[in-house]
Amino acid sequence: MKTIFVTGGAGFIGSNFIFHMRSAHPEYRIVCLDKLTYAGNISTLKDIMEDENFRFCRVDICNRDAVNRLFDEERPDIVVNFAAESHVDRSIEDPSVFLQTNIMGTGVLMDACRSHGNVRFHQVSTDEVYGDLPLDRPDLFFTEETPIHTSSPYSSSKAGADLLVLAYYRTYGLPVTISRCSNNYGPYHFPEKLIPLMIINALNDKPLPVYGEGLNVRDWLYVEDHCRAIDLIIHKGRLGEVYNVGGHNEMRNIDIVKLIVHALGKSEELITYVTDRKGHDLRYAIDPAKIHAELGWLPETKFAYGIQKTIQWYLTHQDWWEPIVSGDYMNYYEQMYGDRLGHSGR
Ligand code: NAD
Ligand code: TYD
Numbered sequence: 001m002k003t004i005f006v007t008g009g010a011g012f013i014g015s016n017f018i019f020h021m022r023s024a025h026p027e028y029r030i031v032c033l034d035k036l037t038y039a040g041n042i043s044t045l046k047d048i049m050e051d052e053n054f055r056f057c058r059v060d061i062c063n064r065d066a067v068n069r070l071f072d073e074e075r076p077d078i079v080v081n082f083a084a085e086s087h088v089d090r091s092i093e094d095p096s097v098f099l100q101t102n103i104m105g106t107g108v109l110m111d112a113c114r115s116h117g118n119v120r121f122h123q124v125s126t127d128e129v130y131g132d133l134p135l136d137r138p139d140l141f142f143t144e145e146t147p148i149h150t151s152s153p154y155s156s157s158k159a160g161a162d163l164l165v166l167a168y169y170r171t172y173g174l175p176v177t178i179s180r181c182s183n184n185y186g187p188y189h190f191p192e193k194l195i196p197l198m199i200i201n202a203l204n205d206k207p208l209p210v211y212g213e214g215l216n217v218r219d220w221l222y223v224e225d226h227c228r229a230i231d232l233i234i235h236k237g238r239l240g241e242v243y244n245v246g247g248h249n250e251m252r253n254i255d256i257v258k259l260i261v262h263a264l265g266k267s268e269e270l271i272t273y274v275t276d277r278k279g280h281d282l283r284y285a286i287d288p289a290k291i292h293a294e295l296g297w298l299p300e301t302k303f304a305y306g307i308q309k310t311i312q313w314y315l316t317h318q319d320w321w322e323p324i325v326s327g328d329y330m331n332y333y334e335q336m337y338g339d340r341l342g343h344s345g346r
Contacts, residue, residue: 003029003052005076006252007061007109008083011041012189013124013223017082019196020227024049029053031074033067035060035101035284039086039190043320048067059103064112071116078120078234081109087192088128088154092278101343102157103164109178110168122234123165123178127219127246128155130180132281135217141287142180144242162242169240177237182246182285185306187313188225192319194218194253195307198260198313200321202270208261212276214254217283222301222310232295246286247299256307 004021008014018030034040036058040108047251055074059066083105085091085098106123113119130142133147148163150156168174189196198208229245234306237243239270254271261268291297301309 001029002077003031003074003081005031005033005070005074005329007033007079007081008040009250010034010036010042010044010056011086012039012186012193013184014082015041015044015078015188015228016186016223017227017230018045018048018054019194019251020224020231021053022054024231024236026053027140029055029074031055031057031070031076033070034083037085039256041188041296041320041324043189043323046049052147054141062100064108067108067112069081069191071112071119078122078185078209079113080122080124080230080234082108082124082160084124085154087190088152089192089277091152091154091157095157098153098157099160102154103160106161107164107339110165110174114168114172114174118174120234120250121165121168122160122176122230123176124230125162125178125180125242126155126158127180127182127244127284127286128152128281129159129162129285131155133283133285135215135282138285141285142244142246144180144244144290151281166242167239168228170333175239176288177233177239178242179233180242180244180286181229182221182229182249182284184221184223184226186310187317188320189223189310191325195256195260195310196314196321198257199264199311201323202261202264202266203267203314205270208259208270208273209259209274210257210270211274211280213273214252216253216280217250217285218253219285220249220251220303220306221247221299222303222306225299225301227299229291229295230302232297236295243291243295244286245286245291245297246288249299249303250283250285251303259307260311263308275338
């Protein structure tokens, strides 16, 4: 039996990856390391908590002693690092924890991999490390050769981690891979991010805060497709390589918000244009040719279907998001949007 460490497994993509691995590879022992920050939700994992092939450990990946102890105990074969501070707006408010977790934490994990027999390490990164593309050049896409050119403290911290991962490959021969994925959506997405925020606010007849004019473009991928890509990369990917993951699914923010409003039978009057995000990236668009050619990966979920499935999930899982929305998140919401709501970005 192989043991896989999944860091950040109580968050959005990490938890979906744990569920994916359990059904695709039931022979794996899965150990989830998560600090349970505001974005980590232990209730997401409640159905598998008692499984004998699953263990949850509340661990900060920056805590070298705790990480090493767990490596000593479990002797993992693979580490997949999802743990991160992941929200751009929070990074603009306070970058420090992003540098700590996203860069230093990645270094701690890789040091533990090195000192425990050169454990296979996969870094879950983002297309945001490439910066943005102009809105009027739909012919341009991010390839793995696109220069790193970050905009936010979040993307800079992820880029810093990527460079460190590649340095550990070259300098120490640590067996690493990196995936750089576009925006994910699906179940267990924390309601500070665009899609779940808009679904939940619309359900509650609250304003839908669209930054600027809502013309920014993101390349959306259903989370299960991302999980399948990581599964392929950790088993068949070439060491030392970066793989872009995305599905040619570009959408303007405003079109997504309107789609959600209509799907829920609400009024477009809920849409409120607010002051734009500082340094707001215009367009992300991935060229997934490499992962397709080398590993045969293609996205399977069309956006039209995936978004309806996602909306349905939020409608039937109020017990998951209501405690989040009513708790600490409300303070955060006030802090982030208090003086922005009502301001017209037009
Ligand atoms: P998330 O914010 O939903 O979850 C992050 C998880 O990491 C949480 O469970 C949190 O408790 C945990 N965590 C944070 N700091 C930690 C620490 N110091 N030690 C241990 N655990 C810690 O994030 P997500 O959207 O699931 O993203 C997961 C990864 O995928 C991140 O590395 C992110 O950069 C990357 N990514 C996300 C997207 C996206 O669209 N969400 C796209 C591309 C890449
Ligand atoms: P987000 O979900 O934060 O992901 P990212 O910034 O990593 O792409 O935001 C997606 C897009 O939606 C981005 O262009 C910012 C925009 N946005 C809004 O217009 N309003 C909001 O309240 C949020 C959270 C995001």
